[in-house]
Amino acid sequence: MGDKPAILGIDVGATGIKGTLFSPNFEIIADLGRRPTEADLGPEQAIAKMVAMLLEARPNWQGHRIALWGGNIPGPARYGEGRILRSPNLGPTWDNFGFTDALCVALNDALGYSVPGTVANDVAAAAFGEQRFGVGGGTRSVYLAAVGGGVGGGFADASGLYKGARHVCQNHIGHVYVVDPTLPYAPLCGCGKRGHMEAFTSFTSMFLAVDNALARNAATCLKDEWATTSNKGKSLMDAAKAGDAVARQILEVSAHYLAIALHNAAMEFEPDVLAVGGGVTYYEPYIGIVAREVDALFPETWTVLREETQVVFAQLKNNAGRVGGAALAMEKAGMPLPTSLPAATLNAD
Numbered sequence: 001m002g003d004k005p006a007i008l009g010i011d012v013g014a015t016g017i018k019g020t021l022f023s024p025n026f027e028i029i030a031d032l033g034r035r036p037t038e039a040d041l042g043p044e045q046a047i048a049k050m051v052a053m054l055l056e057a058r059p060n061w062q063g064h065r066i067a068l069w070g071g072n073i074p075g076p077a078r079y080g081e082g083r084i085l086r087s088p089n090l091g092p093t094w095d096n097f098g099f100t101d102a103l104c105v106a107l108n109d110a111l112g113y114s115v116p117g118t119v120a121n122d123v124a125a126a127a128f129g130e131q132r133f134g135v136g137g138g139t140r141s142v143y144l145a146a147v148g149g150g151v152g153g154g155f156a157d158a159s160g161l162y163k164g165a166r167h168v169c170q171n172h173i174g175h176v177y178v179v180d181p182t183l184p185y186a187p188l189c190g191c192g193k194r195g196h197m198e199a200f201t202s203f204t205s206m207f208l209a210v211d212n213a214l215a216r217n218a219a220t221c222l223k224d225e226w227a228t229t230s231n232k233g234k235s236l237m238d239a240a241k242a243g244d245a246v247a248r249q250i251l252e253v254s255a256h257y258l259a260i261a262l263h264n265a266a267m268e269f270e271p272d273v274l275a276v277g278g279g280v281t282y283y284e285p286y287i288g289i290v291a292r293e294v295d296a297l298f299p300e301t302w303t304v305l306r307e308e309t310q311v312v313f314a315q316l317k318n319n320a321g322r323v324g325g326a327a328l329a330m331e332k333a334g335m336p337l338p339t340s341l342p343a344a345t346l347n348a349d
């Protein structure tokens with residue numbers, strides 16, 4: 001054991017666990033890879049897997065001491081104490097599980113010294129990373145929305161990540177209402193309510209829209225590959241890039257409702273930057289649609305917001321949650337953060 005400090009960034013999702021060891025300047029010391037979460041087998045085995053991933057990579061981090069860990073867990077959770085409340089993505093065996101305490105105990109047992117840690121929602125952590133190292137450049141305020149199977153959100157400015165009164169919701173923008181839930185066409189969200197943005201914008205919703213288009217025999221090149229493709233998101237966006245009208249319309253609808261929610265966030269939080277991350281960054285025209293629609297929604301009297309609110313794709317990539325989680329842990333511990341990321345970290349998975 002040496003004494004160069006390393007910060008462990010971890011990401012616990014419904015399907016996979018990922019880990020990366022960073023230096024305090026965010027050079028990647030070791031990529032711990034990915035293991036399946038197997039959430040239905042319960043949280044204890046997932047914690048054990050995380051520790052095993054760290055120990056198996058030990059030859060790659062010789063000469064370092066794990067100083068801190070910072071992670072992402074799905075919510076709803078009381079992130080301040082690191083306790084999952086009830087996660088629909090992880091299942092009932094994770095209800096009321098004290099994640100932070102359990103991982104701290106497991107790391108202490110495995111390493112023989114104490115490693116303090118902290119957790120956040122993955123997109124909230126990514127928003128913090130984006131403010132510090134990405135489109136925020138450390139000074140500008142950033143509202144981030146990330147489009148994946150759901151749509152997460154987060155807001156951070158120079159004073160830090162906005163955490164809310166109970167540190168539970170963390171700007172979960174996917175569940176804001178973009179249409180009246182009593183209207184007959186208001187679609188059902190994964191959370192059980194109708195009219196939420198996520199029910200229009202997420203990849204889950206876009207895939208349903210493809211299914212519906214195929215069921216009514218719409219003319220689309222997706223017809224031949226949809227049942228067999230291993231990456232529906234990429235297939236959909238590739239079809240849109242190739243000019244497929246059905247695919248384009250589906251992405252247009254997704255961007256339209258995201259723009260409504262982001263416009264609302266702009267009116268509430270007045271960020272310098274509205275950033276869009278997640279899988280949709282693969283489809284370059286998406287951000288142009290969001291920017292155009294956010295712009296059109298600002299009332300004439302708020303010209304200053306229209307002119308000065310930037311709408312851009314996020315800069316951090318797939319490891320944004322781990323970078324942001326590690327950065328939040330460092331901030332909590334009073335460690336200074338760098339002003340930018342090394343190129344290899346910015347572009348890593």
Ligand SMILES: [Zn+2]
Pocket residue numbers: 174175189190191192193196198
């Ligand atoms: Zn919802």
